[in-house]
Amino acid sequence: MQRREFIAALAGTVMVEPFAARAQQAIPVIGLLGSASASDYAPMIVAFRKSLGEAGFVEGRNVKIEYVWADEHYDRLSPLAADLVRHQVSVIVAATTPAALALKAATTTIPIVFAIGGDPVRTGLVDSLNRPGGNLTGAAHINVETAPKRLELMHELMPNVKIAGLLVNPTNPLAKSVVPAVRAAASSLGLELQVIYARSDEELDAAFASLPGLSVGALVIGTDPFFTGRAKKLGADSLRFAMPAIYQYREFAAAGGVMSYGGSIVDSYHHAGLYVARILKGEKPGDLPVQLSTKVELFFNLKSAKALGLSVPLTLLGRADEVIE
Helix, strand or coil, rough: CCHHHHHHHHCCCCCCHHHHHCCCCCEEEEEEEEEECCCCCCCHHHHHHHHHCCCCCCCCCCCCEEEEECCCCCCHHHHHHHHHHHHCCEEEEEECCCCCHHHHHHHHCCCCCCCECCCCCCCCCCCCCCCCCCCCEEEECCCCCCCHHHHHHHHHHHCCCCCCEECCCCCCHHHHHHHHHHHHHHHHHEEEEEEEEECHHHHHHHHHHHCCCCCCEEEEECHHHHHCCCCHHHHHHHHHHCCCCCCCCHHHCCCCCCCCEECCCHHHHHHHHHHHHHHHCCCHHHCCCCCCEEECCEEEEEEHHHHCCCCCCHHHHHHCEEEEE
């Protein structure tokens, strides 16, 4: 059973075992709703299942997990959230902010634990980090709010660039806040900002191909689950298209991107697993403080920088958490 469930999860499918039959069992059921696909979030799910197991809940043994993935179709999140609520799972994990917002609108009674890359107070998920109240809590790493800082880092690396690009997914609700924040940062730095949109692999390729025609000299990649699942592809593409770029995760820099700057998404899923276990043991989500990680890490790929003819200032290298050579 465990192997069948794990394979189904990686395939992005929902468990097909009848809920009625499952309800007769004493094993609690966790729902997990994600904006992207199972394969994109495999490392995060591994971290979640590991911490859940450390707290005494092993999938397939004394807990079941219903994986539901929207596969980057954000318009599917609300009906998928409503379906999970109808089936009265014990607790629901929200993988990404759009999923958490859809779940919050769907239920005020079923506990929800989120693992997100933005400020849960600012996005309206909870009223307070220390006392979230209601039925939501979770873990967050600050990545949405650091998008302007990524532009500042690129400007520090390439001060002569006059036009910067911002890559965003237009279907992500967070794009509405990311674009004006980065645009304001660009204005303060005296830069022109070109916003480029992509929601599919084909549009990603077209976006990179369009950058020279727009005279873009450096690229900032916005926070998005679709991009997260393609961090390695984005890093490789930035090198292939000779476009200095920055994203939020180390995988991007390791694959060829010049820089990465952001928090650890895996840590958020680790904390989410621990919180789900505590809720299954009887604690209330509203009493569990949101685990907000403000630590960010800076990674440089010195080999890629040299390949693109960039000279990295020592002031930047000295602040790096890791230099990839």
